[in-house]
Amino acid sequence: MKATTILGIKRGGESAIGSDGQVTFDNTIMKSKACKIRKLYKGKVLVGFAGGVADALTLFAKFEAKLEEYHGNLERAVVELTKEWRTDKILRRLEATIGILDREHAYIVSGAGDIIEPDDGIIALGSGGGYALACARALVKYSNLSAKEIVEESIRTAASICVYTNDQITVEVL
Numbered sequence: 001m002k003a004t005t006i007l008g009i010k011r012g013g014e015s016a017i018g019s020d021g022q023v024t025f026d027n028t029i030m031k032s033k034a035c036k037i038r039k040l041y042k043g044k045v046l047v048g049f050a051g052g053v054a055d056a057l058t059l060f061a062k063f064e065a066k067l068e069e070y071h072g073n074l075e076r077a078v079v080e081l082t083k084e085w086r087t088d089k090i091l092r093r094l095e096a097t098i099g100i101l102d103r104e105h106a107y108i109v110s111g112a113g114d115i116i117e118p119d120d121g122i123i124a125l126g127s128g129g130g131y132a133l134a135c136a137r138a139l140v141k142y143s144n145l146s147a148k149e150i151v152e153e154s155i156r157t158a159a160s161i162c163v164y165t166n167d168q169i170t171v172e173v174l
Contacts, residue, residue, distance in 0.1 A: 005128030
């Protein structure tokens with residue numbers, strides 16, 4: 001997935017997720033201040049997406065329904081969303097990847113059936129995700145910055161490297 005940067009981190013009892021604001025279509029910047037992250041389930045879960053916008057919005061709605069169905073049990077909602085995404089004839093064609101965090105867990109979920117819970121509690125998606133991930137890992141190791149500050153600085157760094165990422169950053173925090 002290209003054309004975005006999403007970074008989420010759990011640190012010091014705080015969870016934060018952020019995104020750049022750039023929307024591209026082929027090699028053209030169409031929008032610079034898009035919001036690609038959301039708070040779900042009574043403000044207790046953070047979600048961000050990379051990929052097709054319509055596909056991601058469909059997945060947000062499906063995931064929110066799973067969170068409600070399982071009364072906020074994040075692990076169960078993630079597994080059930082992935083099972084449905086992978087087996088449903090229409091859903092399995094959706095092209096997006098979503099990052100999900102609460103105060104205890106961080107997941108990357110894809111339509112291929114992947115559910116990844118990184119060891120370090122840092123999730124990164126999109127074309128600038130690798131740059132932001134590297135920066136975040138260094139900041140975690142060598143600074144006392146908060147989760148929010150690490151997300152902001154890491155995406156800012158990715159924006160200075162990745163042509164599909166800009167510095168119009170949105171961050172949500174738990």
